Amino acid sequence: MTASTAEQTSASGSKGSEPPVPEGAITVTVKIRRFNTEFDDEPRWDSFEIPALPSDRVLNLLHYVKWYLDGTLTFRRSCAHGICGSDAMRINGVNRLACKVLLKDLLSAGGKPTTITIEPIKGLPVHKDLLVDMEPFFEAFRAVQPYLINYSPEPTRERLQSAADRERFDDTTKCILCACCTTSCPVYWSDGSYFGPAAIVNAHRFIFDSRDEGAEERLDILSDKEGVWRCRTTFNCTDACPRGIQVTKAIQEVKRALLFKRV
Amino acid sequence: MSNALGLAKPRAPRRPAARRSNFELYSWLFMRISGMALVVLVLGHLFIMNVLDGGVHRINFGFVAGRWASPFWQMWDLSMLWLAQIHGGNGLRTVINDYARKDATRFWLKILLYVSMVLIISLGTFVIFTFDPNITD
Known part of the structure; x- marks a missing residue:
């Protein structure tokens, strides 16, 4: 053979030599x-x-x-x-x-x-x-509304954006939802209802998108008991990210947006 | 929107709706501000008590009585007491939230914490305001 x-x-499951x-x-x-x-x-x-x-x-x-x-x-x-x-x-x-x-x-x-x-x-x-069962992870992801929210009438052409506006959330578009960051977070280990870094990264991706109008809603969700304030900035998430996303920085930017009520 | 998601995934775990409360934001902010204030208050306190003018050897009943005769030092000690208690208590609250596994454990540890905070704050405040320098026995 x-x-x-x-x-x-072996691809079908049996053991090869x-x-x-x-x-x-x-x-x-x-x-x-x-x-x-x-x-x-x-x-x-x-x-x-x-x-x-x-x-x-x-x-x-x-x-x-x-x-x-x-x-x-x-x-x-x-x-x-x-x-x-x-x-x-x-x-x-x-x-x-x-x-x-x-x-x-x-x-x-x-x-x-x-x-x-x-x-x-x-x-x-x-x-x-x-x-592992990824459902709790994806549940937190869904809870931050990770999709474009825009209440204005649909434009006839694409929604334009300046290069600087695009740069604002560039880092967090790289997420592949592998859960490396969330499952490296000590707060997530002991409290599974914490949103976790990955969900916050994906919220960040839309909160700081100039074409999106749902920032306030998402910030409200993330300011809750299980939101960004549970982050202890241990940087485990940034170390773990296989895509090199500055996860802790993204979480801090969400905190700053909440604190100064400004995106 | 959440209904649509619920229909798409009927058995998916649901989290309770956000309470739209800013409590955690304010407690986070309080920790930063009180921390900065405590650096000044506590280091100043330690300096006065342990280093200045012969340090710890001059401390006696009269020294404490003399300091608390001035509203400035009363306010200094009062804010140090309140800030340290609430800062430390809030820190322990987050530690309990992080580490307690069971809801019952979390609940009772927090009750213990809050009771001790209230006791120490009220006892300390009571002493600062009712201190009688002319006490005789």
């Missing part, structure tokens, strides 16, 4: 936090020895486990190129997209054996292994 047919069969180890591969230990709600009372740690190239992504390691070692491993991934935001997970204790972290950045210094720990993102209920 060739490697390509092995991949084809292991592919030949490429030249220059190093063996790393991948420790994954597993939890099957049907059989397990408690989450457990599973370790796998995986041959991999330094240029491999963490997602490749997970694929290796899923396709050749243990087909029951469950995780989300879709585009595998850092665009869809499906494979957010806690890698060595920090929230990252598995498809954007390269193995060479995780290797131990001096050629010592490397162990990579992978856990589901925190603060959301685990369905299985690395798969």
Whole structure:
């Protein structure tokens, strides 16, 4: 059986035979936090020895486990190129997209054996292994009305905007809703009803859009008990964002808009 | 609009409607302002009590009586008491909100906090205003 047919069969869920180890591969230990709600009372740690190239992504390691070692491993991934935001997970204790972290950045210094720990993102209920229930996250997202609100009559052409006006909210348009930021927030861990950084980022995207007229409504929502005032500016969200959004800065801008009643 | 979303996702968790209250905004603002005031009040207090004119060794009943004879120092100590209590209490309130897991725990910890705040503020205020320098036993 060739490697390509092995991949084809594994794609349908069955375990393929292991592919030949490429030249220059190093063996790393991948420790994954597993939890099957049907059989397990408690989450457990599973370790796998995986041959991999330094240029491999963490997602490749997970694929290796899923396709050749243990087909029951469950995780989300879709585009595998850092665009869809499906494979957010806690890698060595920090929230990252598995498809954007390269193995060479995780290797131990001096050629010592490397162990990579992978856990589901925190603060959301685990369905299985690395798969979490994203519904509370999207509920907070929907609650900030993340769509254009405009009460004036619809123009016959597109709504124009100056380059400076567009620049105002440029950073927050980059969000891919991967939940890295929200699930790195200590306030969100202990209080799931806090809106969380991602929802505030998406509110920011419309609050500071000159074409939008719903700023007041959104600011009202975010000034509530579970809104921006729960932010402790720990900068976990900014550190976690795979898109490099200045999340804490966006939250501070919303606070400033509330404080001075000016967008 | 929220109805439309509700129809689209019937089992999605709903959050209670915003109460449109600015309490958290004002408490956040209060923390910043009282913090700045407390830097002056507390450092000034520590300097007067511990460093100036022989520091802590000159403090006795007469010294306190002399200071509280002046409305300026009365107001200084009173604002220090109130600001420190409310600033610290509000800080602890957010800590409790952040860390308490159960609603019941959160409720009782806050009750404990508020009761202690009220007790200490009223006792301190009472002492500052009713202090009698001519007290004899």
